[in-house]
Amino acid sequence: MIHKLLIANRGEICCRVIKTAKRMGILTVAVYSDVDQDALHVSLADEAVYLGPAPSKQSYLCADKIIEIALQVGADAIHPGYGFLSENAEFARLCEQNNIIFVGPPIGAIEAMGSKSAAKNIMQKAKVPLVPGYHGDEQSLDILKSHADAMGYPVLLKAAAGGGGKGMRQVWQASEFKTALEAAKREAMSSFNDDLMLVEKYLTQPRHIEIQVFCDQHGNGVYLFERDCSIQRRHQKVVEEAPAPGLTDDLRQQMGEAALKAAKAINYVGAGTVEFLLDVDERFYFMEMNTRLQVEHPVTEFITGQDLVEWQIRVANNEPLPLHQKQLTINGHAFEARVYAEDPDNDFLPSTGRLTLLRAPAESAYVRIDTGVQQGDEVSVYYDPMLAKLIVWDMDRSKALARLHLALAQYHIEGVTTNLAFLNKLTQLEDFKQANIDTGFIEKHQTQLAQYSGAQSSTLVPMAALALMLKRQQHKSVAQQDQYSPWSANNTWRANETYSETFDLLVNNESHQVCITQSENKHQLQFNINYQNQSFLCTGVINQQALISTINGHKTSLPFCAHDLGYTLCHPSGLVRFSAVAADLGLSEDNNQHHNFAAPMNGTVVAILVQKNESVVAGQSLIVIEAMKMEHAIKATKAGKVTEFYFKVGELVDGGAELLAFDTEE
Template sequence: MIHKLLIANRGEICCRVIKTAKRMGIATVAVYSDADQNALHVKLADEAVYLGPAPSKLSYLCGDKIIAIARKVGANAIHPGYGFLSENAEFARQCAKNNITFIGPPISAIEAMGSKSAAKHIMQQANVPLVPGYHGDEQAADILKYHADTMGYPVLLKAAAGGGGKGMRQVWHANEFNDALAAAKREALSSFNDDHMLVEKYLTQPRHVEIQVFCDQHENGVYLFERDCSIQRRHQKVIEEAPAPGLSETLRQQMGEAALKAAKAINYVGAGTVEFLLDVDQRFYFMEMNTRLQVEHPVTELITGQDLVEWQIRVANHERLPLTQEQLKIKGHAFEARIYAEDPNNNFLPATGRLSLVKTPNESAYVRIDTGIQEGDEVSVYYDPMLAKLIVWDQDRSTALARLQKALSEYFIDGVSTNIDFLSRISQIDDFKAGAIDTSFIEKHHEQLSSEYKLAYADIVPIAALALLLERQQQTNIAKQDPYSPWSVQSVWRANDNYQEALKLYVNDESHDVLVNSLMSQDRQLFNLEFQQQNYTCWGILDGQQLISSINGHISTSTISGNSPEKVLFTAQGRVRFSRALIDLGLNEDTHHTNNFTAPMNGTVVAILVDTNERVEPGQTLLVMEAMKMEHAIKAKTAGRVSEFYFNVGELVDGGAELLAFHGEEGA
């Protein structure tokens, strides 16, 4: 029996496993790196042991260190979570050698599915439908390109050992193939230490539908229905839902039985996910099998009422599955939205920084938050930028979607850029509401997902102006002693007269002029604002981060974050920056069109692709950085030459650092 469980992971999945283990009466042990010594998962566990420096390869990927810690503290089981060592057959083998239960499938199953190309061969033999493609061992670039040319473009390059969108590239034309292959192989080698590639026909309008399977050690197997994971950016999921919209009971059963057939073909045990591409003609094709718990498992838990981590632990304890296929039922609908520290307006560039504000919706039977962060934490460059998962449930899809929209409007994070507003805009698009989704949904609706889409300044500017005026009221000790004294008014107030001033306000760097008139009433100070030829009568109360505002009789509560001169206002339209003076963030459009090449964020140089003094063309990649599991290509904006690279491959670079010296050609 498992009596002490070490979680070989970090962040939200570690916290999530700890909660179930504690409920089952199992002692928990966390491990942590230098970057995580104050992390939430460290505080939640019964014990926590230092693992190593911040880089994953020196900490969370060090299986020998983790096993040594488990032996030292007397943990007789290890839960790997997802990512890191979760699908590492050698780590599972070392656990077995040390009499430690690995909460995952048999080593043979991990090895069988660890290579995408080998998995395709196994599925082909098991008569599971496959996407046309090349899955062979011949890896010469000309061989791979030959198969791509033969099957016709577009094609998809995929790392055979990959997952999470790493080592994956779409190729639309033959002349793009070699560059895409080089980038995919480089990323695969960095992420998985294996650059073996496969080439598949790229379906242009598929849905990504996956089946949750579970098998025990007594030859029992079930499928816990499906999840639709079609809403993706960079081949990584951002919103998942269960069950999949518009799926017939017949198709659900066919896909579920195919998934179980795939699991039984490799004598699977434990939690697994069989991923399919569902084409517009309702045909489905095996894509891959993940031999671990998935990030999006909570939506399955909410529609089935089952705890999948508990199932994992019970199966690892040699117990039978808690339910049969006939006993499993779908109840209601669930969505999961992944909260990332990233900038959706800058190609989803991951963001780092200190979380100055974390304010979440209230959890309930309808709203669940899986997270590993708390206010004051530092989001570092070393790990995946996912901060949390917001999961909602209700009786049907439309009401669950309304829950999602409301919860996103109540989720406030400041200190780093996040995708919360982006997720909110996705949820409000008509096609999404109708369930008309596929894997290119985000690209198709790019215009509607822009941050400036329908920003109603008439609703935002008066509240922002009121916040600045109230803050000014609080800036002296006199104001704190007597907020209604005319001597406490920090403005252009004059005795025996109302004051008037012109306030220049910047909202998301756009200038707005507001004319302010103020008068003292019996119980509060009133402001008359004139903006865009409209008059607004306003009063408010600013208490820390909470603003209660009355605009023409409409009373609402907002959250405000940030120090002067710039602040952030969280509104129904999303996160809005505002200030009295324009803040130069160094992100204007001209930045990337100059010959000053700076690092977009902290990261590592992984490739230098041109020689010094070699002539380069506009758009040619000069250098590649990697940060937070994502590659960033630094490209020439004009023709010219690099006279010097300031960093070598493998060196760490601070965000904003000059990377190279570039000399553009005259007239370019």
């Protein structure tokens, strides 16, 4: 049996593997970079060893260094997780050469599926249905474009060595092809060190259905049913569910058997996922095979009652599969929602910062949280922005969806912008409830999803005002000798008058005027808050990062935190960010500068697309920033020319920094 397992990864998947390994009595070893030295996965492991600087190419992608550490600590096996080195055949070969068990498939299977183009050829020979496309080695612009032109637009460019939506671009017309190809190649080289591309016909209304397969070293193979991963943005999955809604038993069996056929074609061993596109006519097409554990594997675990990481470890230990196909059944329905540090209202740009508040819903037989972060952690620019996975289960889809809605309402994060409110809106759309989904779901419902629907309650403004007054009370200096002295008060007390104050409160970027009178009743401060000609009698206390308030007899307790920009209350219907509006003393100067060319996030300049003083048109891409495995192009808002670039390719930039000087055409 494996004695000591090194996990060559970080974050939530590392934590996930550690939990199962510990339950199986296996010692665990974590590795960490400069920015991860205090990370959750480091504290959970039995041992942790420093790996290198923050950039993944200098740490988590250093195969030789990881092998060296494994030998140093006496690890007899390595689990690669997903991403990083999980589908790297050379890393698996290094493990074999050093007599370390690689908890993954054989080297040959990784190599066979490592190139999407080679994989297509293998699947074609195995008679697994394929999407029409070009998978050849000739990579000139003219050749690739000629195949795209022949297929007809739209087409999809995909990195042959890719995964996770990296190095992938939709091309809707011929004029976009060159720019899209350059961006896809650049992103593929950055993510996989390989820019070989393939071109496929883009299906406009497909569902993304993947089959979980498992094979052992004794010739046994099973499929653990399917997952629907159609809800995506930028070709990256956002919400997954199992089983796929509306799939007939016959179609499920056809797809499962096709997936096993694909696995057997490459003598597969271990956990793998065969991904298909399911068209509206119920025809399905092989897309790719991921030779690793998938991010969304927990939904399969929920509906089958199996621990797939345990299966991986047992298969790697040369044990037979725990169950045969006929012993596997589907029980209930499960959803997974990926919680990202990103801004859905700003093209899903990643967000960085410190997690000043993190309150997850309570875990139970129905709710599971897979995460690698904790309150106080810093979300950096170096890694994927996923913070956690929220997984729920119940006996059927509608009940599981109700669980998901409740759990999302109970999930509160402050310090970075997240997609929690977006997930809540998305999963409450009627089309989602009715399972009318395909891979274009988010784009089709963009208008509805973009409509701001912040926290809703008539008492939100009074509640925010109450919190502000209570924080004032807390801020009294500890040096004050007489807390009842009017000279010690930090409010607008006046002799022989009832305390009263009128001020403007900024709540979720909207200004509200409130009038507050204060009194003391049975040693408890009472605030009578007048807002929109209504009177609210309020009492409360701020205790252990929560506001416990009673407003007109209605008592509630909400998570609460302070930060640089003010305060945040976590209401069930959304975050409530608020602060007192500072008095305008006429000292500020509005120079009316409009920063069109500021970096939207901390990141690295990866491309400068135009020459200095070159004439450009509105909408033309000028410079590209990369952060958290994502590229963002800064575009010209008007016709004109760039007169100066302030950064060079390869340089780091801070979010908000001006990137270039631009003159518009008169």
